[in-house]
Amino acid sequence: MSDSLMIGEQTAFYLSAHYSSDLNVLFPDSTFDFKPFEYQKRNYFATRTENGVSADSAVYYFTTFEVDRAQFLELPVFVVQARDCTVFQSPRDSVLITQLVAHVPDTVSADKLPLKMNTAYQKVFFQFNFWILLIIAAVLIVAGVVVWIFYGKKIRAYFLAKRLRRKHFQFVNTYNIMLTQLQSTFSSITTESALSAWKKYMEQLESRPYTKLTTKETFGLIHDEGLANNLRTIDRAIYGHDTSVVGALESLRTFADQQFAKKLTEVKHGQ
Structure with a gap:
């Protein structure tokens, strides 16, 4: 090998052997442990035999990254x-x-380090892994599609039923307030407001134009004699000042409750 070497620099090691030609001789290959050196390559020369004596030779090339001053190899x-x-x-x-x-x-004191004092804010750009974001988004989309395929009808039914209950609760509260007022003091205006609230609720519940129909047209739509009589009683109270209207309005509320229960059952069964 050369006398001196820099770390990472390549050096050559020449190896030769002379032996009887009837012997089988092997040189180290690349799998051999050459520590502290690292194997790079090998140039092998053909065997020469003369007068029963064979000669083999090879040149090995190594590098080293060890920092020891003197390094040895055989x-x-x-x-x-x-x-x-x-x-x-x-x-x-x-x-x-x-x-x-x-x-x-091993250590250097801080006062001997070539440090520069600077307390100014240095803006560091935020690095975001958009590939991970895209993968997560794709997984969430696929999961959402799968959930919707298998449970979409149940999810729709759940939210529709929830909305129906909320609307019915709001209607009943508003309607009962007006009924309480009419029980204490009759008012044609309050009676008309109660009838209008009932028609609006039934219209959004059944998708029928209750607010645009007269009492006669409503009877033709529903074919319920009791409901028709109650609507006539309410009309007489509004236009003829017949104060016996609370019972008829309570019947309209009962009819709305029945239609709500029927609609809720249809939604739960996906109809």
Whole structure:
């Protein structure tokens, strides 16, 4: 090998052997442990035999990244026999590592470091992994589609039923307030407001134009004699000042409750 070597630089090691031509001799290959050196390549020369003596030679190329000042290497030559092999070591060679830094201290005091004091804010750009975001979004979309395919009808039915209950609760509260007022003091205006609230609720519940129909037209739409009589009673109270209207309005509320229950059952069964 060369006398001196820099870390990471390549050096050559020449290995040769002379032996009886009837022997089987092997040189180290790339799988051999060459520590502290790292194997790079090998140039092998053909065997020469003369007067019963064979000669083999090869040039190995190594690098090292160890920082020890002196490093040593010797390579074996294997003579293969019937049951085992005999190892012959080459002469030991050495190389000196050229050190660019004469002394590396374990610690350096802060006052000896070439530091510059600067307390100014340095903006650091936020790095976001958009690929991960896209993957997560794709997974969520696929999961949402799968859930909707298998449970879409149940989800729709749940939210529709929830909305129906909320609308019915609001209607009943408003309607009962007006009924309470009429029980204490009759008012044609309050009666008309109660009838209008009932028609609006029934219109959004059944998708029928209750608010645009007269009492006669409503009877033709529903075909319920009791409901028709109650609507006539309410009309007489509004236009003829018949104060016996609370019972008729309560019947309209009962009819709305029945239609709500029927609609809720249809929604739960996906109809």
